[in-house]
Amino acid sequence: MAFARVLIADDEKHIADGLQMLLQEDGYEVDTATDGSKAWDKLQQGEFGLVLADLKMPKLDGLELFAKMREAGLDSEVIIITGKGTVDSAVEAMRNGAYDYLTKPLELERLKALIPKALEKYQVKTANRELQKRLESLSRYGEMIGQSEEMAQVYSIIEAVAPSNASVLIAGESGTGKELVARAIHQKSGRARGPFVALNCGAFPREILENELFGHEKGAFTGAINEKPGAFEQADGGTLLLDEVAEMEPDIQVKFLRALEQRSFRRLGGKKEIQVDIRVVAATNKNVEDALRDGKLRDDLYHRLAVIPLFLPPLRDRGGDVRILAEEFLRRFNKEQDKSVAGFGPGALEYIETYRWPGNVRELKNSIERAVILARTDQIDLPDLQPRHLQSDDGELHIQVGTSLEEAERLLVLRTFAFARGDHKRAATMLGLTLKDLKAKLQQYTK
């Protein structure tokens, strides 16, 4: 395994050979290089978890080798071996990310203790990098769709937190897919075989919400002709999603916090403490800071829930995901509606890509579903999209500060084309482009 491979870079043959023998006895795969330049060659040919580099070497010294490795993105751990007079340089290397430094003559016990730790760090780094790479290449994660950098980060957090029991607070605008995130956390946790219960706290008046959360005993109130378990009990052994948690009344928040901390509660009208084993995932579309400041969300409850805070980006900030989602919804609704809409007509996809989608993925999904149903030809044309969009098309384009000129131009061209309802000639005139140039740009942007 690459992480158990060690490269010794030292121009002192007796040192390099001796170290190689000692480390091989401990089960490591060891290679040696007699100067920094040869070490660099070996690093390019194979993967090493750790490099033991002498500070003073011909061709390329230990620090130069380390700098070159980092510049090239090689993240093998590096331990610098140095004489006393050059310790400052080695300390500087540590500040720049070298694992450690050792002074000559080596304390072999210390070296032998450091090596497994350094290799373990490399192994963890490598595993994380591979996971990150895998997640970045995914256009699907659980029921979520999207391969933007923003979503890759969300996937990465889900992957990291799912196996734990930590509470998660998902913040994001309406329609961003908070429940899908909660489901993914549940599916990837050890509770996947247990129940997943979702409760929208904003959907119930105070009394009913309490009943929905904790359940009631028979006769607890007028009409309580039977006992009823609440969401806490239903989610026992699984995950409880509390959506719109900031909508909960303060006194219910107190009861909820107590139940959360003690993992036990009483049904309405009940005397018996019921123990539950649940993981709580909360979600809100409110600005959490505002909710805390306005007293809508209790500070102590927030800290209990937001052990892991997770922000779900709005669709307008998810780069190319809009297009992937639009195409996925087109496929899905073709199947559901038994239609054969082949794609998007002129201006439609450009409109989808540049519209701000305030209702996020939910709005896009509804829009495509409607368009598939209404499509009069074998493609979705601009008029098939929700009329509300077209009527409210104010001809504005929002571009974030810091957007590259290239991306800003792309958005401007697409938006203008959509605003012109797919009329090439009109869009070209508005943009001050020739018809040929506009078509070339559109082809480039939509390929």
Place this chain on the structure above:
Amino acid sequence: MRVAQVWTFSRVALSTSRIDLAAEQGLAERFALVRRIADDLAHELKNPLNAMVINLEVLRSRVRAGDAGAALERIDVLEQEIRRLHDLLDQVLRLLRPEPAGGPAAFPVTVLAAEVGTIAAVLGKLARRGFELRLPGAEVLVLGRREPLRFALLALCEAAITGLPAEDDVAVLEVVAGSAEVQLTLASPAAAAPRLQGALPVAASLLAEDGIALGAALDETGYRVRIVLARATT
């Protein structure tokens, strides 16, 4: 590096007052030189010591495993490293505790050049520059004082090595014995000339007291400094 066969040296000459001044400066320079070289040597001492610590551990493991052949190999390595450590320590002690002053006498210049070469090789290694020593096959005696010559050669070698612009460049110290005189020539690429010229007054002042000639020449093949000594027979 090719050394020119025919070349003209301009003698580095100093007036009496300049000799006195240079001697004073030379003393300060000499202390500074000793400090620099001693630092480098002390740093280099760690390498044989490190090799010994590591190979001693390997030896222990080989003995435990009953592998006599491998153990003997490690003993050879340890012997070599002990010798290297001894040589380096010897050079450090010579620098810090020079031989007592005395009059000119016959001494083996080849041995002195080898000692200087040991130090110069360390300086070259640490500066990542090349150094080469060329000695005649047999021991050669010269007449003079050992210590001034040692420091003059060290000052020149240090200047030549640190003046080399590139890692592949090499400074060469060569001892050539004639019937009546012995030439010690330090050759380097022309780019090292400014640094070497800076060391010339110190070297000249060290040698002037014994009337030893020092010359320098620059041509298309490089920069050379030559010291000419009277050969002794016994």
